[in-house]
Amino acid sequence: MSGAEAVVAKLVAKFPSLTGRVNAxxxxxxxxxxxxxxxxxxxHFLVKDLExxxxxxxxxxxxxxxxxxxxHLARNGGLMANVKTRCPKGESMQTITxxxxxxGIYERELTDLFGARIAGLPEGRRYPLPDNWPKGEHPLLKxxxxxxxxxxxx
Amino acid sequence: xxxxxxxxxxxxxxxxxGACNAxxxxxxxxxxxxxxxxxxxxxxxxxxxxxxxxxxxxxxTRQIESRLVRIYxxxxxxxxxxxxxSCATSGGVxxxxxxxxxxxDQVIPVAAYIPGCPASPQAIIDGFxxxxxxxxxxx
Amino acid sequence: MPxxxxxxxxxxxxxxxxxKEPESFMVDLQGEKISAVTLRLGYNHRGIEKGCEERTYxxxxxxxxxxxxxxxxxxxxAFVQAVEEIAGLELPRRAAYIRTLIAELERVHSHLxxxxxxxxxxxxxxxxxxxxxxxxxxxxxxAELTGNRVHYGLNTVGGVRRxxxxxxxxxILKVVDALEExxxxxxxxxxxxETLAQRLSGIGKLSKEDAVLLGAVGPTARxxxxxxxxxxxxxxxxxxxxxxxxxxDDRCDVFGRTVVRLGELMQTYSMIRQxxxxxxxxxxxxxxxxxxxxxxxxxxxxAPRGEDVHYVKANGTDKPERVKIRAPTLANTQSVAKxxxxxxxxxxxxxxxxxxxxxxCTDRMIAVKTPExxxxxxxxxxxxxxxxxxxxxxxxxxxxxxxxxxxx
Numbered sequence: 001m002s003g004a005e006a007v008v009a010k011l012v013a014k015f016p017s018l019t020g021r022v023n024a025x026x027x028x029x030x031x032x033x034x035x036x037x038x039x040x041x042x043x044h045f046l047v048k049d050l051e052x053x054x055x056x057x058x059x060x061x062x063x064x065x066x067x068x069x070x071x072h073l074a075r076n077g078g079l080m081a082n083v084k085t086r087c088p089k090g091e092s093m094q095t096i097t098x099x100x101x102x103x104g105i106y107e108r109e110l111t112d113l114f115g116a117r118i119a120g121l122p123e124g125r126r127y128p129l130p131d132n133w134p135k136g137e138h139p140l141l142k143x144x145x146x147x148x149x150x151x152x153x154x
Numbered sequence: 155x156x157x158x159x160x161x162x163x164x165x166x167x168x169x170x171x172g173a174c175n176a177x178x179x180x181x182x183x184x185x186x187x188x189x190x191x192x193x194x195x196x197x198x199x200x201x202x203x204x205x206x207x208x209x210x211x212x213x214x215t216r217q218i219e220s221r222l223v224r225i226y227x228x229x230x231x232x233x234x235x236x237x238x239x240s241c242a243t244s245g246g247v248x249x250x251x252x253x254x255x256x257x258x259d260q261v262i263p264v265a266a267y268i269p270g271c272p273a274s275p276q277a278i279i280d281g282f283x284x285x286x287x288x289x290x291x292x293x
Numbered sequence: 294m295p296x297x298x299x300x301x302x303x304x305x306x307x308x309x310x311x312x313k314e315p316e317s318f319m320v321d322l323q324g325e326k327i328s329a330v331t332l333r334l335g336y337n338h339r340g341i342e343k344g345c346e347e348r349t350y351x352x353x354x355x356x357x358x359x360x361x362x363x364x365x366x367x368x369x370x371a372f373v374q375a376v377e378e379i380a381g382l383e384l385p386r387r388a389a390y391i392r393t394l395i396a397e398l399e400r401v402h403s404h405l406x407x408x409x410x411x412x413x414x415x416x417x418x419x420x421x422x423x424x425x426x427x428x429x430x431x432x433x434x435x436a437e438l439t440g441n442r443v444h445y446g447l448n449t450v451g452g453v454r455r456x457x458x459x460x461x462x463x464x465i466l467k468v469v470d471a472l473e474e475x476x477x478x479x480x481x482x483x484x485x486x487e488t489l490a491q492r493l494s495g496i497g498k499l500s501k502e503d504a505v506l507l508g509a510v511g512p513t514a515r516x517x518x519x520x521x522x523x524x525x526x527x528x529x530x531x532x533x534x535x536x537x538x539x540x541x542d543d544r545c546d547v548f549g550r551t552v553v554r555l556g557e558l559m560q561t562y563s564m565i566r567q568x569x570x571x572x573x574x575x576x577x578x579x580x581x582x583x584x585x586x587x588x589x590x591x592x593x594x595x596a597p598r599g600e601d602v603h604y605v606k607a608n609g610t611d612k613p614e615r616v617k618i619r620a621p622t623l624a625n626t627q628s629v630a631k632x633x634x635x636x637x638x639x640x641x642x643x644x645x646x647x648x649x650x651x652x653x654c655t656d657r658m659i660a661v662k663t664p665e666x667x668x669x670x671x672x673x674x675x676x677x678x679x680x681x682x683x684x685x686x687x688x689x690x691x692x693x694x695x696x697x698x699x700x701x
Contacts, residue, residue: 057619078526102627130217176362251340
């Protein structure tokens with residue numbers, strides 16, 4: 001059994017509702033898809049019990065009415081667990097900074113580029129958009145297009 | 155006298171407006187022993203107040219745009235701007251991306267363009283040599 | 294008394310001669326000790342991820358390569374690996390070897406570049422000139438093998454675009470031999486030159502616990518004893534077939550980061566020799582579809598600065614649905630504030646330089662508010678200040694060791 005398959009087995013044993021929603025893409029890649037309500041439990045199990053002590057990044061996705069989030073976790077030995085969840089636009093995800101103090105920057109990227117709401121995100125400078133970027137404009141949303149050249153300038 | 159100083163020993167300010175770094179490294183490489191721009195009297199200076207020529211790389215991101223203008227204003231006359239690399243010239247591969255202006259000349263006047271992705275140290279030296287020659291010829 | 298001392302807020306950047314890229318720091322000082330640092334990044338944000346969605350996979354290889362002008366092979370390879378995984382393509386072994394060869398040559402040019410920049414940051418410009426002169430050997434080699442000094446245009450989805458010819462092998466080995474000799478000299482310099490060791494030791498401290506907690510990667514993490522290297526842990530390209538050590542150090546400071554990079558260079562020379570010796574025959578590319586079937590993959594790569602992560606989502610068309618990039622420097626900037634804490638302002642340039650920052654990798658797509666009573670120092674002034682500060686103290690060696698005192 002590969003490292004990924006072992007993790008899949010442990011996840012399904014702990015969270016039977018994940019059956020069919022977890023898979024080992026290859027020996028070092030686990031993919032988990034979980035509802036927002038169940039996210040925190042699965043996330044903490046992976047981090048604390050299964051020792052995925054590294055948060056590589058958080059990917060945001062525009063899924064129409066929802067925003068998709070993929071938390072890319074890794075642990076010693078090269079295994080990755082990619083945890084997918086979604087949240088309706090306008091609603092909030094909880095910050096993961098209590099667990100990963102360095103992870104705030106990835107959450108800030110989501111707020112700037114997707115308009116995501118992250119509850120509990122500590123104060124800080126925005127990232128990566130410039131200070132004079134117009135409010136309410138989130139470039140990575142699928143329907144966002146730059147306006148006429150020059151019209152974006154403050 | 156000032157013109158002579160500017161032609162014979164131009165001091166350069168390097169400013170990166172959001173480049174990938176390749177041109178910036180090549181500018182510095184042009185100053186290292188293999189290429190040795192310094193033998194032409196060219197020195198890299200740290201402050202706008204001391205420079206004759208601004209060597210700018212990058213496609214000008216929105217975040218840096220106002221700083222670019224401010225630095226340009228701090229350089230005393232007579233001053234020249236050189237756009238180093240394809241991005242500085244026209245935006246390069248980043249042309250049209252949402253956070254770039256697509257070229258130095260969209261923001262400040264440019265006297266010379268050195269193409270390349272990145273502009274090689276040889277091209278940079280060639281570009282500066284040509285610029286200095288046109289200065290000598292009274293432009 | 295520290296609390297009676299005025300806090301001086303020094304804005305640094307985004308234009309400064311020390312670091313070659315724009316970013317800004319707001320540094321709060323009590324006397325000369327740094328009490329707080331806030332970083333403002335984003336000056337290099339160009340909008341590449343969005344650009345990737347609007348261009349085909351083939352075009353994206355060239356765009357993604359230009360995320361960074363030092364580690365272009367890193368980004369280009371990480372990207373095509375993810376696409377190849379989604380498309381279920383099997384990379385020919387010879388292509389894997391060639392990618393790895395260029396990847397390791399890139400590590401050489403990058404680490405030598407860093408060594409020179411580090412020298413410059415501590416006022417040791419001779420080191421800059423020596424290392425960058427040596428670096429030209431590998432730049433020439435890269436140009437000979439790929440056609441360009443950087444932005445090699447080597448990768449394509451399914452393989453590489455250029456082969457290595459037998460005639461090129463002697464050039465490769467010659468460069469490796471020459472650079473190995475030079476690197477041994479730099480290692481000796483680092484180990485025996487007391488002023489260098491003293492200048493770099495004990496500064497920019499990052500404990501192992503903090504390195505893990507704050508997500509540090511690459512030589513920055515390894516110099517704090519964190520034993521992680523993507524090439525060994527999650528092998529890609531040809532790394533699974535090479536013998537090499539992961540170099541770590543327990544010093545947890547800038548000197549440790551120097552030692553790790555020098556050690557990695559020595560490992561890399563050995564790897565390059567193995568690659569050349571073992572290079573398999575065969576094709577250098579497999580046919581790849583223009584339209585990539587729906588799917589997603591995460592690709593990881595050990596760039597010179599640390600782990601580079603790419604996520605790609607395909608939707609059956611010739612353009613990706615989503616490309617997300619996390620370059621190593623973004624992970625390492627989270628540790629910089631910690632490293633600068635309680636240190637001296639004079640050390641700021643070298644501590645920041647020690648993570649080998651690459652903000653163009655980081656932002657892909659910095660505002661300073663100065664309180665009225667604050668004193669503003671230009672970067673040049675700051676660096677000179679640092680050099681003077683140390684020169685004044687180098688007469689009395691014991692003073693350098695006592696960092697905690699209020700001599701400032």
